[in-house]
Structures are given as C-alpha cells and as structure tokens.
Amino acid sequence: MLASATEADFAAWMGSIRARIEDALARSLPGPQHAPARLHQAMRYAALDGGKRVRPLLTFAAGELVGADPARLDIAACAVELIHSYSLVHDDMPCIDNDVLRRGKRTVHVEYDEATALLVGDALQTLAFQLLAEHPLPGNAGAQLEMLRTLAIAAGSRGMAGGQAIDLEATGKTLSQTELEFMHVRKTGALISAAVKLGALCAGPCPVALEQYANRVGLAFQVVDDVLDAEVSSATLGKTAGKDSKQGKPTYVSAMGVAGARRFAEELRGGAHAALATLGERAQRLRQLADFVVLRKF
Amino acid sequence: MLASATEADFAAWMGSIRARIEDALARSLPGPQHAPARLHQAMRYAALDGGKRVRPLLTFAAGELVGADPARLDIAACAVELIHSYSLVHDDMPCIDNDVLRRGKRTVHVEYDEATALLVGDALQTLAFQLLAEHPLPGNAGAQLEMLRTLAIAAGSRGMAGGQAIDLEATGKTLSQTELEFMHVRKTGALISAAVKLGALCAGPCPVALEQYANRVGLAFQVVDDVLDAEVSSATLGKTAGKDSKQGKPTYVSAMGVAGARRFAEELRGGAHAALATLGERAQRLRQLADFVVLRKF
Numbered sequence: 094m095l096a097s098a099t100e101a102d103f104a105a106w107m108g109s110i111r112a113r114i115e116d117a118l119a120r121s122l123p124g125p126q127h128a129p130a131r132l133h134q135a136m137r138y139a140a141l142d143g144g145k146r147v148r149p150l151l152t153f154a155a156g157e158l159v160g161a162d163p164a165r166l167d168i169a170a171c172a173v174e175l176i177h178s179y180s181l182v183h184d185d186m187p188c189i190d191n192d193v194l195r196r197g198k199r200t201v202h203v204e205y206d207e208a209t210a211l212l213v214g215d216a217l218q219t220l221a222f223q224l225l226a227e228h229p230l231p232g233n234a235g236a237q238l239e240m241l242r243t244l245a246i247a248a249g250s251r252g253m254a255g256g257q258a259i260d261l262e263a264t265g266k267t268l269s270q271t272e273l274e275f276m277h278v279r280k281t282g283a284l285i286s287a288a289v290k291l292g293a294l295c296a297g298p299c300p301v302a303l304e305q306y307a308n309r310v311g312l313a314f315q316v317v318d319d320v321l322d323a324e325v326s327s328a329t330l331g332k333t334a335g336k337d338s339k340q341g342k343p344t345y346v347s348a349m350g351v352a353g354a355r356r357f358a359e360e361l362r363g364g365a366h367a368a369l370a371t372l373g374e375r376a377q378r379l380r381q382l383a384d385f386v387v388l389r390k391f
Numbered sequence: 392m393l394a395s396a397t398e399a400d401f402a403a404w405m406g407s408i409r410a411r412i413e414d415a416l417a418r419s420l421p422g423p424q425h426a427p428a429r430l431h432q433a434m435r436y437a438a439l440d441g442g443k444r445v446r447p448l449l450t451f452a453a454g455e456l457v458g459a460d461p462a463r464l465d466i467a468a469c470a471v472e473l474i475h476s477y478s479l480v481h482d483d484m485p486c487i488d489n490d491v492l493r494r495g496k497r498t499v500h501v502e503y504d505e506a507t508a509l510l511v512g513d514a515l516q517t518l519a520f521q522l523l524a525e526h527p528l529p530g531n532a533g534a535q536l537e538m539l540r541t542l543a544i545a546a547g548s549r550g551m552a553g554g555q556a557i558d559l560e561a562t563g564k565t566l567s568q569t570e571l572e573f574m575h576v577r578k579t580g581a582l583i584s585a586a587v588k589l590g591a592l593c594a595g596p597c598p599v600a601l602e603q604y605a606n607r608v609g610l611a612f613q614v615v616d617d618v619l620d621a622e623v624s625s626a627t628l629g630k631t632a633g634k635d636s637k638q639g640k641p642t643y644v645s646a647m648g649v650a651g652a653r654r655f656a657e658e659l660r661g662g663a664h665a666a667l668a669t670l671g672e673r674a675q676r677l678r679q680l681a682d683f684v685v686l687r688k689f
Contacts, residue, residue, distance in 0.1 A: 123548055128573075132548055132556035183513060188505035207486035211509070212556050215481060216548035218513065222520045223543035226536055234532035238524055241539060245521035250421055250430055250514035258430035258510050275426075 103381045107150060114149040115141065117167040118174065121224055135205045135213045136220075140178040143196030143331075147314065147386065148173045148288035154378035155292030155303055162295065168228045169240060169291040172221040176248050177284060179217035182210050184257065190336070197331035218248070230295070240294045247287035256280025260342065268343040274312065281318070282311030289379075305368035306379060313361035314386050319344035320354050321391065329391045362387040401679045405448060412447040413439065415465040416472065419522055433503045433511045434518075438476040441494030441629075445612065445684065446471045446586035452676035453590030453601055460593065466526045467538060467589040470519040474546050475582060477515035480508050482555065488634070495629035516546070528593070538592045545585035554578025558640065566641040572610065579616070580609030587677075603666035604677060611659035612684050617642035618652050619689065627689045660685040 118140055123133045149170035156166040185192040185200040186207060193203050202210035222241060230237040246252055256279030263276060289307035293299035319337065323346045327334040337344045345354040365383040369376040416438055421431045447468035454464040483490040483498040484505060491501050500508035520539060528535040544550055554577030561574060587605035591597035617635065621644045625632040635642045643652040663681040667674040 127549070129548070129553045129556040129560065131560065132553060136548060179513075183509055186509065188509055208559050209556070211481055211484065211486055212548075212552050212559075215477075215512070215516065216552040218516055219543050219547035219552065222539065223547055226539035226543055229536075234536060237536060238527075238532060241520065241524035245517050245524055249517035249521055250427070250434060250510075251425070254510050254514040254517065255427050255430060258427040258507070261506050261510075262427065262429065 103378075103385075106378065107385075110150055110153045111146050113153075113163075113167065114146055114170055114174065117171050121168075121171050121175075121220070131205070132209065132212055132216065135201055135209050136217055138198075138204060139182050139201050139213050140175060140217060143198065144174075144177075145389075146174065147382075148177055148285060150382055150385075151285065151288040151307070151310070151379075152292035154382050155289045155299075155307075156295050157292075157378060158303075158372065158375050159293050159296040159300075161292065165228070165230060165295045166292060168224050169295055170288070172225045172240075172244060173284065173288045173291055175217045175221035175224070176244065176253070179214040179221070180248075180253055180257070180284075182217065183214040186210055189257070189261070190340075192333050192336070194327060194331070194333050221248075233297075236294050236297060240291050243287050243290050243294065247283040252279055252283035252287075253281075256283065263343050265341040266343060268348065270348055273343060273345060273348055277312060277315040278308070281315040282308060285311035285314055302368050302372060303379075306365050306383070309361045309365040309368065310383050310386055313358050313365065313383070316345045316354050316358040316361065317387055317389065319346045320351055320358070321389075322346075323351060325391060331391070358387045401676075401683075404676065405683075408448055408451045409444050411451075411461075411465065412444055412468055412472065415469050419466075419469050419473075419518070429503070430507065430510055430514065433499055433507050434515055436496075436502060437480050437499050437511050438473060438515060441496065442472075442475075443687075444472065445680075446475055446583060448680055448683075449583065449586040449605070449608070449677075450590035452680050453587045453597075453605075454593050455590075455676060456601075456670065456673050457591050457594040457598075459590065463526070463528060463593045464590060466522050467593055468586070470523045470538075470542060471582065471586045471589060473515045473519035473522070474542065474551070477512040477519070478546075478551055478555070478582075480515065481512040484508055487555070487559070488638075490631050490634070492625060492629070492631050519546075531595075534592050534595060538589050541585050541588050541592065545581040550577055550581035550585075551579075554581065561641050563639040564641060566646065568646055571641060571643060571646055575610060575613040576606070579613040580606060583609035583612055600666050600670060601677075604663050604681070607659045607663040607666065608681050608684055611656050611663065611681070614643045614652050614656040614659065615685055615687065617644045618649055618656070619687075620644075621649060623689060629689070656685045 122137050125134045125137055127133055152170040152173060153166050181195055182201045184190050185195055186202050193200055201213055225241050256276055259276040260280055286307035289303055290299045293303050322334055322337045325334055362383050366380055369379055420435050423432045423435055425431055450468040451464050479493055480499045482488050483493055484500050491498055499511055523539050554574055557574040558578055584605035587601055588597045591601050620632055620635045623632055660681050664678055667677055
C-alpha cells in the first residue's frame with residue numbers, strides 16, 4: 094500500500110516534469126512560422142513530443158535536491174535535452190546508423206530529408222549553448238559559465254561525439270569490458286552525468302556525491318539499453334530493436350550475456366544509491382530515478 | 392612607394408596573425424594521439440592549415456582597435472574559425488554540396504568517411520563553445536557570456552545554419568535582391584559579423600560603428616564570393632568553382648550580372664569605410680580588411 098503510494102507519487106512527479114519540459118522546449122525552439130520555416134518545423138519535430146526525458150528528470154531531481162529555482166532548471170534541462178536530440182538526429186542518418194524509427198516516429202531524414210536532418214542537428218546543438226548563455230543566473234555568472242563548460246565537455250570529442258566515434262570504429266570487433274566502459278562512459282554517460290551536474294550548478298557548485306551518482310547512473314543507463322535492444326520489440330522501444338547485434342556492435346550483452354549485463358546494471362544501481370547515502374530524504378527522487386533507469390522495460 | 396610600403400606592412404600583419412591563429416588552433420584542438428585518435432586527426436585535418444582566415448583577421452583587427460589582450464583574441468578568433476570550419480565540413484557532405492575539394496585539399500568525407508565528417512563537424516562546433524566558456528575574461532564574466540551568446544546566435548537557425556537551409560530551398564529558384572540578401576546576411580554575414588563583435592567584446596561592449604562595419608563587410612564577402620565562383624578557376628580558389636550556376640543556385644551574379652555584383656560590392660566597401668569614419672588611424676586594419684575582402688582575387 095505504502096509502496097504503491099510512493100510509486101504513484103513518483104509517476105505523478107515524472108509526469109509533471111515531462112509536461113514542464115515539453116512546454117519549456119516548445120517555448121525555447123524558434124516558432125514553426127519563423128523563417129527558415131521548414132528548418133524550424135523540423136527542429137521542433139526532432140525535439141518535441143518524444144522520449145522518456147531521462148536527462149531532464151535527472152536535472153530536476155538534482156536541482157530540487159539543492160534548492161534550485163525551477164525556472165532556471167527549465168533552461169538547464171532544455172539545453173541537455175537539445176544536445177541529446179541533436180545526437181539522435183545525426184546518429185540516425187544513413188552514414189551512421191541509417192535508422193528509420195525514433196521515439197515511435199519516422200526519423201528526421203526520412204520525414205524531411207538528409208540535408209535538413211544535418212542542419213537540424215547542427216542548429217539544435219547551437220541552441221543548447223545559446224539558451225545557457227542568454228538566460229542569466231543572477232549573481233552567479235561563474236556557475237553559468239561552468240554550466241556551459243560542463244555541457245561542452247560532455248558533448249564534445251572527449252565526450253558524447255567521441256564515444257560515437259569509438260562506437261563506429263568498434264563495429265565488428267570484440268571489446269573487453271574495460272574498452273566497452275571507455276566507450277560508453279563517453280557515448281552515453283557523459284551527457285547523463287552533465288544532466289545531473291547542470292541541475293546542481295543552478296544553485297552552486299555540484300556536490301561530489303552527485304558526480305559519483307551521475308557517473309554510475311550514466312553507465313547503468315547504457316548497460317540496460319544494451320539489454321533492452323537484445324530483448325524487447327521495436328514497437329515497445331519506439332526505435333529499431335536488435336540492431337546492435339545485426340550491425341555487429343560490441344555491447345554489454347555481447348561481452349557478458351544478458352544475465353551478466355543485468356547483474357552489472359544492478360551493481361551500478363547499488364553504487365548510485367550508495368553515493369547518495371549521506372543525503373537523506375532530499376535525495377529520494379534521485380534514488381527513484383536510479384531505480385527507474387535500471388528497472389525500466391523500454 | 393608609400394602605397395607599396397603600406398601594402399607590405401598589411402601583408403606582414405596578415406601573415407603574422409595567420410601564423411598566430413594556426414598555432415592557437417593547433418593548441419586548442421585535441422592532440423592527434425588522444426583517443427578517439429581518428430576523430431581528433433580528422434578534426435585537425437579540417438581546421439588546420441587552410442583558408443584565408445578572414446574571420447580571425449577581422450577578430451584581431453577589431454580587438455586591436457579597442458586595445459584587447461592578444462591572448463584573449465586568440466580564443467575568440469579560434470572559436471569563430473572552428474564554427475566556420477565545422478560549417479565547411481558539413482556543407483561539403485554528399486547530402487548538401489557533395490564537394491570533393493576544399494582549401495586545396497580533399498574534403499573530410501573524402502579523406503576519411505561520411506560518418507567521421509559528420510562527427511568532426513559536430514565536435515568542432517562544440518569545441519568553439521567550450522573554448523569561450525573555459526577561458527575566463529578576468530573581471531568581465533558578463534562580456535564572456537555575451538561572446539558565447541553572440542556566437543550562438545550567429546551560428547544557429549536564425550544565423551548561419553538558417554542561411555544554409557534557405558540556400559537549399561532556393562536551389563532552382565530565382566530570388567529578388569532582397570531575398571538574396573535575407574539569405575546571405577544569415578549564411579555568411581552573421582558569422583563574419585560575429586568575428587568582428589567577438590574581437591571588440593574582448594575589451595568591453597562592441598561599438599555601434601563596428602557593428603555597421605561588420606554587417607557591410609559580411610555581405611560584401613558573399614557578393615565577391617559569388618563573382619569569384621563565376622569567374623575564377625578551381626585551382627586558384629582551392630575549392631570547386633562554377634558550382635553555383637551548375638547547381639542552379641541563385642547568386643548575386645545570377646541576380647545582377649558580374650558587373651552589377653562588382654558595383655554592389657564596391658558600394659558595400661564604401662559603406663564599410665564610412666562606418667569607420669570617426670575612428671581615425673586606429674581603424675586602419677579594418678579598412679584594409681574591407682579592401683582585401685572586396686578586391687581579393689580568390
């Protein structure tokens with residue numbers, strides 16, 4: 094009874110943050126009527142109405158923990174989600190994953206065309222930095238600059254884009270667990286981790302405990318993604334399932350089997366909880382999100 | 392005699408700034424040995440050793456006018472040039488211009504592959520914002536944030552990326568001079584203009600006269616580009632010549648003929664000089680650069 098009340102409360106919180114983020118993104122993206130209209134429509138198609146919004150949820154959970162202003166968290170969460178959206182649009186393009194389905198919709202290059210998809214990704218990335226630069230953090234320009242720096246490092250050639258490059262090179266090869274981790278810490282972990290840090294930075298320096306939490310949840314997210322890719326249908330995922338093994342990509346499932354990957358994800362979930370041990374009740378949303386990331390079915 | 396001494400002095404100044412920027416870019420880009428090595432090598436291939444470096448020259452000329460710290464101008468000029476380099480890599484890709492020659496070298500997707508070119512452009516863009524965010528402007532975080540904001544607006548969907556989208560849509564159509572200007576102010580003008588503003592911002596707010604100068608030089612640059620594309624060989628340009636008319640792209644040459652486009656460029660050069668009228672000897676480099684942009688042969 095108590096457990097289900099807690100679950101209902103968490104589900105309601107997730108719903109409210111998702112609605113809030115949808116609204117903030119809709120306001121932050123240029124209107125579909127503004128020239129160049131087709132580009133702006135495609136940017137909105139790519140970023141709105143889709144996804145679990147795991148990164149914004151983490152930004153809000155971290156920000157609520159440190160007492161950040163929700164209006165400021167909107168900006169931080171939008172910036173992280175725009176970087177994520179841009180990466181999906183480019184990764185889906187024919188020259189990388191050549192995928193046709195994303196978030197239950199046709200991918201941008203299928204719905205529009207390749208040139209537009211390229212420009213959509215480019216412009217979504219730019220908008221992420223624009224938002225962080227143009228919305229002042231009153232009295233704390235230093236933390237605002239730190240948010241920009243953190244997001245850039247997470248997205249760049251030693252973060253997300255670099256992880257994607259390693260992934261491309263690794264196709265058809267067998268990687269050790271250490272090599273897999275090197276790749277995924279960059280490809281997925283860096284931005285998940287930045288989502289947590291940017292939430293905390295809205296109210297000051299990011300506590301070390303949150304950084305540890307973020308790194309573990311970031312890696313767990315990818316491990317679970319690999320399991321789901323192997324086990325769940327495309328219809329449930331809202332994206333093409335089973336493509337890792339079809340493309341010969343090394344994954345946690347290919348490295349340690351489904352059972353081993355699930356065990357590893359459980360360990361990381363335990364580690365994420367352990368990082369929050371001293372933070373008490375205030376960290377409840379972050380604990381729930383660690384559980385959500387590892388126990389999700391899609 | 393005096394004229395040629397002035398010209399030699401300007402040529403020497405350009406050479407010294409170009410060497411300085413090459414060095415600053417080489418230090419700012421991740422080393423070719425750092426993982427992912429292939430991505431970092433391709434980023435260096437795209438950004439180093441090439442181009443006239445018109446934007447960095449403008450950044451330095453504007454910065455010298457207002458007495459900015461040269462070390463800080465290095466950062467601003469690198470950021471602008473990285474955005475420019477990213478845009479060239481993506482524009483050359485098969486889904487946009489499908490070009491094989493750039494700055495006298497094979498384009499990135501030809502020298503490496505398409506997926507790498509996509510990630511190179513993405514990561515060069517990110518690095519531009521990272522540089523501006525991580526190098527403090529001592530005692531002036533506000534101007535530092537304004538640099539980030541200015542560069543993002545110039546690069547984004549209402550600036551450079553938006554201009555490229557309009558260009559795609561316009562292929563095969565006839566545009567009026569007003570429509571051409573709407574496109575080119577975004578596609579080329581916005582970033583040229585940002586190059587000037589970022590130089591000035593290194594020492595404080597950007598003077599209005601410099602903004603006017605920047606807008607006129609930015610548009611002049613594109614008008615002259617259109618003339619050169621129609622008149623000069625690929626070997627001289629270091630990129631494929633004549634492709635605008637081959638691709639049915641509306642240009643200043645198709646709108647007003649070569650002679651009309653040259654006249655328009657001359658008018659803009661006059662306007663750029665007029666904007667600097669009250670600034671005296673200090674604006675000499677900016678005047679020389681306006682002349683260089685309009686009178687260049689490649």
